[in-house]
């Protein structure tokens with residue numbers, strides 16, 4: 646399906662590079678089908694050297710030269726990029742946006758020409774081919790475009806089609822989700838050190854425990870609750886720790902923290918100008 650289609654990544658930073666890397670590694674496209682834009686010429690030279698792709702500092706050139714445009718710049722600057730490039734889009738293209746909080750309606754209002762817009766919320770495990778990337782179609786999207794998005798994002802992990810009204814919650818849960826785990830791991834490493842373990846040992850123990858626990862969650866049919874119950878014998882060591890967390894209402898705190906992220910995603914979307922209509 647992606648044969649011969651040219652794909653341009655506008656704003657090729659962390660997520661953009663992860664996509665480029667995944668597409669090249671999976672041999673889903675040839676390097677020459679890919680193009681990246683950003684302002685830093687040094688960073689573009691690195692992308693060209695590493696992946697053999699085409700690069701440009703000119704966003705308009707990127708839009709003109711490609712069939713599928715992936716908008717991967719930060720949500721705060723995307724409106725001004727769309728304002729500068731709106732005249733470069735043409736019928737027949739497909740636009741994919743990964744910017745947190747930015748609606749398909751907003752992007753559609755700039756690119757016009759009934760160009761299908763797909764909104765995707767990947768996460769940073771894309772860097773190791775393990776992203777979760779839910780996506781939704783805008784007004785002009787069809788099953789064909791859904792397949793295009795699924796193909797591109799399955800190069801860096803798992804995808805699933807959702808309704809757009811779920812995207813802010815998804816942003817808060819899986820988009821920001823890796824950071825919550827990293828935060829927990831930071832606390833565990835510090836706990837190891839405060840109990841007298843050397844830091845390198847504490848890191849090694851936590852890293853492998855995290856990997857093993859994640860594999861258990863993914864590779865068994867048991868729920869996290871069942872897996873936890875399995876290792877929590879009454880009055881045992883794990884029970885002592887979990888009881889302490891329960892007394893501090895930790896689960897409730899986690900729910901409230903995720904809600905804060907959802908509110909921020911909503912604010913980012915509300916902060917952009919209204920859909921641009923002639």
Ligand SMILES: NC(=O)c1ccc[n+]([C@@H]2O[C@H](COP(=O)([O-])OP(=O)(O)OC[C@H]3O[C@@H](n4cnc5c(N)ncnc54)[C@H](OP(=O)(O)O)[C@@H]3O)[C@@H](O)[C@H]2O)c1
Pocket residue numbers: 655656657658659660661682683684685686688704717718719720722726743744745766767768769820821
């Ligand atoms: N990071 C995540 O976990 C995550 C998860 C899901 C979705 N997202 C979304 O993905 C998008 C990118 O996030 P990221 O973490 O990859 O950010 P990032 O690393 O900062 O990448 C964005 C890139 O945009 C480039 N840029 C800035 N101004 C530009 C301009 N005028 N024209 C072209 N390129 C420009 C920057 O490079 P130069 O400075 O060289 O221009 C930068 O490398 C955001 O919209 C974010 O909401 C991120």
